[in-house]
Amino acid sequence: MRLDRRNFLRLSALGGGALALGPGFWKEAYAAPAQPGPSPYGAMSGSPDANGVRLPAGFTSRIIARSGRVVGTTGYTWHSAPDGGACFALSTGGWVYTSNSELSSGGGASAVRFDGGGAIVGAYRILSNTRSNCAGGPTPWGTWLSCEEYSGGRVWECDPTKASQGVVRGALGTFAHEAVAVDPDGQRLYLTEDTTSGRFYRFTPSAWPSLAAGTLQAAKVTGDPLAGTATLSWVNCSASSPASSQSSVASQTTVFSGGEGCWYDSGVVYFTTKGDNRVWAHTPATGKLEVIYDDNLYSGSPLTGVDNVTVSRSGDLFVAEDGGNMEICIITPGPNRVVSPFIKLEGHSASEICGPAFSPDGRRLYFSSQRGTSGLSSGGITFEVSGPFR
Template sequence: MQRRNFLRLTAMSSGLLVLGPGFWRAAYAAPARPGPSPYGAISGSPDAQGLRLPAGFTSRIIARTGQNVPGTNYTWHLAPDGGACFDTGDGGWVYVSNSEIPLLGGVSAIRFDGGGNTVDAYRILSNTSINCAGGPTPWGTWLSCEEWDLGHVWECDPRSPSQGQRRSALGAFTHEAVAVDPVGQRLYLTEDRPDGRFYRFTPSQWPSLGAGRLEAAKLHGNALDGTASFSWVQVSASRSASLQLARFLTTAFNGGEGCWYDSGTVYFTTKGDNRVWAHTPSTGQVELIYDDDLYPDSPLRGVDNITMSRSGDLFVAEDGGDLQLCLITPGPDRTVAPFLQLDGHSGSELTGPAFSPDGRRLYFSSQRGTDGTTGVTFEVSGPFR
C-alpha cells in the first residue's frame, strides 16, 4: 500500500474503530484536508505587485533589497526572512525582518504610525550570520535565530536602533525558529537539519534567558490518531543534540522550520516530510494537523514560516512549490486552502508572515524576488476575520 493511502486510512479510521465516532470527534481533530478558504478563491490574475489575492484585499510593497525604505534613509537588507510585528504603545507598530546571509546577516525594522504610514527604519542586530527565522516574546523582544552548525539565538529590542544580546543557553546549533509559552514559562525551538531535534528551554529565572535547562523531545505513540506525546531529555547547549549521546534517546524531525505559540498550543513545521505539528505542553499531547501525503491534491507544499491570525487560522508560507501562503482553519473539521499566491518569483520563497497588532495587515517577503537577488517585502490589507 502506498504511504499516503496508508496514512490517510490511519488518520480517518483508527480512532473510529477503537472508540466510536462520537468520542473520536470530541477528543481529536483529524489532519487538515483540502477545502474552501473562508476568504474565497484567489484571483485568476495578479495585481500590480504580482500578488493573486482574494476579493476585497489589496497589497503594497514596503521595502526592496538594496533600496531605501520609502520615507527613510535606511537601506533594506538582503534575503529577508523570518519576521514579526510589535506594538509601539502609541497606536503604531514595528515589523522586524531577519537577513539570511552569511556573516553580514542581522535584523532590520520598519516602524509604522497608527495609520500604517512608514515613519522610520533601522538596524536592531548586526554582524551575525544566516539569520533565518525566530520568534517574538511576550515581553516585547525579538529572538533572531542563526541557521548554521554553531548558530545562536539573539534577543533584540525592536523599537529603536540597537544591538541584540546573544542567548547562549538556548543552544549552539542550526537554529530555525522559536516560540514562547508564557503559561508554562518555557521556550520551544526548531532545528533545520534532516536529523534535527525539537527542543524546549526552561529559564532558571523567568523571563531571563541568560541561564536554564535545554532539552530535546522524544516522540511516543502515533501523532495521526491523537495518541502521541512528548517526553524530554536534557542535552548540552554546546552543539546539536543529534551529535550528542542524547541522539539515541530523542526523536529526529526532518528539517524543523516555523514555530508559533497560541492559546496553549505550540505549532511547528518540518519541511523534509511537509508536515505541520501541534504540541500541547499542559498535557504533552502531539498531533499532526497537516501531512501532504494524506491528500494528493493538497495545495500546501514546502512548509516553512508560520503565524496565526486572530481568528485562529494558521498561515503557512511555502518555500518553493507555487509560492502560496496557505491557511489551515481551526476546529474539528480542519481545512487547508491557499490565501494568496505570488507570480513571477519562481526562484524565491515566501518568508516572515506576521500580522499587525490590530490583525488588519499582513506582512511577508519574497526572499529573492524576481531576479534571484532582490528581496521584496509586502503588506496585504483587507477584511481578515
C-alpha cells in the same frame, strides 16, 4: 479498487485513531488532519495585481521595502535575503515589523516602524555581526529572538523599537536554529532545528522571563501523531552542541527532519517540518502531539515546502511556502480542518516566502519574498497585504 499511498495513509490515520480510542474520544479530543477545501476568503484572483500578488476579493497589497533600496523616506537601506519576522505594538498606537537577513556573512535583522494609520515612519538595524539569521520569534515582553541557521548558530535577543544591537542567549542552544515560540502560560520556549537530523527543543528559564540561563531539552515522541495518540517527553541536553551530536541524547530523542516555522497561540505550539512536509501541533499542558497537515494524506493538497507559520486572531494558521508554487496557505481550526491557498506570488519561482506576521490589530499581513523575481539575495521584497481578515 486501487488504494494508493495517500489514501492508505489517510485511512490509517482516520480509522486507526477511531478504532483504538472510540468515537467519544474522536469528538472530544482529536481533529483529523486538514484536507483540501474552499478558503474562508474565497478563491484568489485569476491574475496578479500590480505587485505580482494574487489575492482574494477585498484584499490589496503594497511593497514596503526592497533589498538594497531605501525604505520610504527613512534613509535606511533594506537588507538582502529578508527572512523571518514579527510585529510589535507600540504605546504610540503604531507598530514595528522586524525582519531577519539570512546572509551567510553580514546577516542580522532590521525593523520598519509604522504609525497608527500604517504609514512608514522609520527603519533601522536591530542586530549586526551575525550570520544566516533565518527565522525566530517574538516574546511576550516585546523583544525579537533572531535565530542563526548554521551548525554553530545561536539565538539573539533584540529590541525592535530602536536602532540597537542584540544580546546573545547561549543557553538556548548551539545548532542550526530556525524558529522559536514562547509559551507564557507554561513559561517555556520551543525551538526548531533545520537539519535532516534536527530535534524539537524546549527551554525552561531559570528565572522567568530572563533567558540568560535555564534547562535545554530535546523531545521524544511516544505514540502515533497521525492517530492522535502521541505525546512528548523531554531529555536534558547540553546547550553547547546539537542534540544529534550528543550520543546519549540522540539515542533517546526523536528526529524532526528540517524543522521550520514555530508559533505559540492559545495553549498550542505549532511547528512545521519540511523533510516530510508536515504541520504539527503540540499542547504543552497535556503533552499531546498531533499532525494537523501532511500533504501525503489527501490528493490535491495545496501546501508544499512548508516553512514559516503564524496565527491570525480567528485562530487560522497561515503557512508560507519555501518554493512550492509560492503561496501562503491557510489551515482553518476546529474538528473539520481545511487547507487552501490564500495568496500567491507570480514570477517568484526562484524564491521563498518568509516572515508572515500580522499587525497588532490583525488587519495587515506582512511577509517577504526572500529573493524576489531575480532569484538573488539582493532581490528581496517585503510586502503588506490588507483586507477583511476574520
